[in-house]
Amino acid sequence: MFPYERVVRFHEVDPAGLLFFPHFLTYAHEAMERLFDPLEGGYSRLVTERRIGLPAVAVHSDFRAPLRYGDTAVVETSVSRLGNRSLTLRYAFVRASDRVLTAEVHHTVVTTDLAAMRSCPMPDDVRRVAEAHLESPVIAPS
Amino acid sequence: MFPYERVVRFHEVDPAGLLFFPHFLTYAHEAMERLFDPLEGGYSRLVTERRIGLPAVAVHSDFRAPLRYGDTAVVETSVSRLGNRSLTLRYAFVRASDRVLTAEVHHTVVTTDLAAMRSCPMPDDVRRVAEAHLESPVIAPS
Amino acid sequence: MFPYERVVRFHEVDPAGLLFFPHFLTYAHEAMERLFDPLEGGYSRLVTERRIGLPAVAVHSDFRAPLRYGDTAVVETSVSRLGNRSLTLRYAFVRASDRVLTAEVHHTVVTTDLAAMRSCPMPDDVRRVAEAHLESPVIAPS
Amino acid sequence: MFPYERVVRFHEVDPAGLLFFPHFLTYAHEAMERLFDPLEGGYSRLVTERRIGLPAVAVHSDFRAPLRYGDTAVVETSVSRLGNRSLTLRYAFVRASDRVLTAEVHHTVVTTDLAAMRSCPMPDDVRRVAEAHLESPVIAPS
Numbered sequence: 001m002f003p004y005e006r007v008v009r010f011h012e013v014d015p016a017g018l019l020f021f022p023h024f025l026t027y028a029h030e031a032m033e034r035l036f037d038p039l040e041g042g043y044s045r046l047v048t049e050r051r052i053g054l055p056a057v058a059v060h061s062d063f064r065a066p067l068r069y070g071d072t073a074v075v076e077t078s079v080s081r082l083g084n085r086s087l088t089l090r091y092a093f094v095r096a097s098d099r100v101l102t103a104e105v106h107h108t109v110v111t112t113d114l115a116a117m118r119s120c121p122m123p124d125d126v127r128r129v130a131e132a133h134l135e136s137p138v139i140a141p142s
Numbered sequence: 143m144f145p146y147e148r149v150v151r152f153h154e155v156d157p158a159g160l161l162f163f164p165h166f167l168t169y170a171h172e173a174m175e176r177l178f179d180p181l182e183g184g185y186s187r188l189v190t191e192r193r194i195g196l197p198a199v200a201v202h203s204d205f206r207a208p209l210r211y212g213d214t215a216v217v218e219t220s221v222s223r224l225g226n227r228s229l230t231l232r233y234a235f236v237r238a239s240d241r242v243l244t245a246e247v248h249h250t251v252v253t254t255d256l257a258a259m260r261s262c263p264m265p266d267d268v269r270r271v272a273e274a275h276l277e278s279p280v281i282a283p284s
Numbered sequence: 285m286f287p288y289e290r291v292v293r294f295h296e297v298d299p300a301g302l303l304f305f306p307h308f309l310t311y312a313h314e315a316m317e318r319l320f321d322p323l324e325g326g327y328s329r330l331v332t333e334r335r336i337g338l339p340a341v342a343v344h345s346d347f348r349a350p351l352r353y354g355d356t357a358v359v360e361t362s363v364s365r366l367g368n369r370s371l372t373l374r375y376a377f378v379r380a381s382d383r384v385l386t387a388e389v390h391h392t393v394v395t396t397d398l399a400a401m402r403s404c405p406m407p408d409d410v411r412r413v414a415e416a417h418l419e420s421p422v423i424a425p426s
Numbered sequence: 427m428f429p430y431e432r433v434v435r436f437h438e439v440d441p442a443g444l445l446f447f448p449h450f451l452t453y454a455h456e457a458m459e460r461l462f463d464p465l466e467g468g469y470s471r472l473v474t475e476r477r478i479g480l481p482a483v484a485v486h487s488d489f490r491a492p493l494r495y496g497d498t499a500v501v502e503t504s505v506s507r508l509g510n511r512s513l514t515l516r517y518a519f520v521r522a523s524d525r526v527l528t529a530e531v532h533h534t535v536v537t538t539d540l541a542a543m544r545s546c547p548m549p550d551d552v553r554r555v556a557e558a559h560l561e562s563p564v565i566a567p568s
Contacts, residue, residue, distance in 0.1 A: 053158040
């Protein structure tokens with residue numbers, strides 16, 4: 001599990017005083033970017049130089065409690081599924097002050113050749129980082 | 143069905159040239175705001191004066207094709223479920239140039255007293271607007 | 285003068301209920317994008333295919349009155365200066381309900397070859413659009 | 427001088443690969459929020475409980491070099507002017523990799539009673555924090 005800590009900012013809450021819900025997904029993407037920091041050059045080089053990206057194909061989110069301006073969220077990030085060309089990330093948004101689970105997001109991405117805009121096999125270094133955060137590592141049969 | 147037309151803006155695409163996926167939810171929220179324009183004072187008065195909001199409790203999104211800078215999306219909005227204190231909106235994101243379905247979002251919201259931050263019965267005027275866009279209107283039994 | 289009408293959206297106001305001030309510049313950029321709609325393929329083709337952009341070199345903004353959620357702004361856009369490789373746009377943000385001037389923004393941009401990231405002569409079609417909105421057209425001497 | 431370090435995020439760059447210029451102001455506001463962390467409850471309590479805010483009345487920005495996805499900016503923040511009801515913050519955006527000054531922003535804010543939306547005398551604790559970052563502290567005459 002990879003923890004990403006994030007303060008809710010002034011301009012991210014809505015007139016009801018609550019974190020605007022699409023921003024949960026922005027935080028999730030930020031957590032994924034940080035999770036892939038061990039790649040050489042990080043996620044940014046993956047996208048801008050190697051031209052491989054991880055576009056979302058499905059995102060399922062459940063919201064249980066609000067986050068407000070001034071709250072800190074710990075986005076507990078893990079990989080719940082790891083395929084050949086796709087992976088699913090799971091993000092639990094825990095409010096730092098009281099450890100309440102405020103939201104859970106499941107985010108499925110496909111390794112994609114951005115020039116051709118077609119799926120491609122997952123690069124080895126991407127796989128290694130993902131494996132390090134896999135929830136239930138596959139046990140190789142003896 | 144309520145169509146909301148939206149041009150993808152310069153700053154809304156990511157370095158891969160694609161609409162950043164959380165913005166699909168921002169567009170969905172904009173479509174919901176417009177759908178509730180028939181309320182007196184619109185969605186803005188509902189939130190800021192009557193202090194009733196529609197926070198999301200679940201959002202499920204599937205992405206099929208990209209939207210890029212310069213594309214126009216028609217966000218076809220309907221109400222797929224209408225309960226006593228909640229409703230589910232469905233948004234089909236259709237690319238205007240070729241009518242390709244690029245994404246589908248299901249968005250469940252709960253009518254909420256924002257002062258108490260507790261669910262409340264759906265106001266009659268909110269219900270009437272929602273009913274006007276209900277996909278399969280309930281047929282009252284004879 | 286080119287008018288761009290824009291509703292202040294739910295997620296664009298801050299916890300004080302006011303349009304978050306960087307969004308004035310976002311609206312300004314949107315107005316500029318619309319102003320250049322007469323280019324073939326619009327501003328989006330200029331940037332993504334012809335690889336010419338208009339990065340800002342200076343932005344000066346004065347704020348006089350707030351915009352709030354639900355307000356509509358008319359962004360009255362004009363070109364106050366037109367050079368060989370740069371131009372200055374002026375945006376007056378007029379609140380639609382009472383015609384109050386809420387903000388004024390001066391935005392100087394340089395026509396830039398995005399591949400080389402160097403200034404370049406202003407393309408003729410860009411100049412023609414800009415000239416059509418010039419505040420005090422230059423009178424050619426006889 | 428108060429340094430605020432900020433990584434340029436994936437979704438903050440435009441199709442030209444450059445940090446979208448309004449985000450410089452968002453970073454500036456973030457730096458100001460962090461600068462006021464020493465207030466009890468921070469800037470968030472100032473706004474949401476004490477109902478005192480610091481709306482901008484003028485923002486002047488000069489841009490000299492781009493920031494790109496993956497860059498880190500150090501936003502060097504100071505107070506260049508401190509009045510009775512207003513102050514001006516200065517932000518120098520230094521690119522961490524090569525110490526190039528990429529942008530400079532001057533941001534004048536007015537201490538404002540958000541309920542009445544009228545300027546108010548600067549609270550003592552706000553003044554103390556601002557003074558600690560004043561560029562040329564006033565020397566009391568002997």
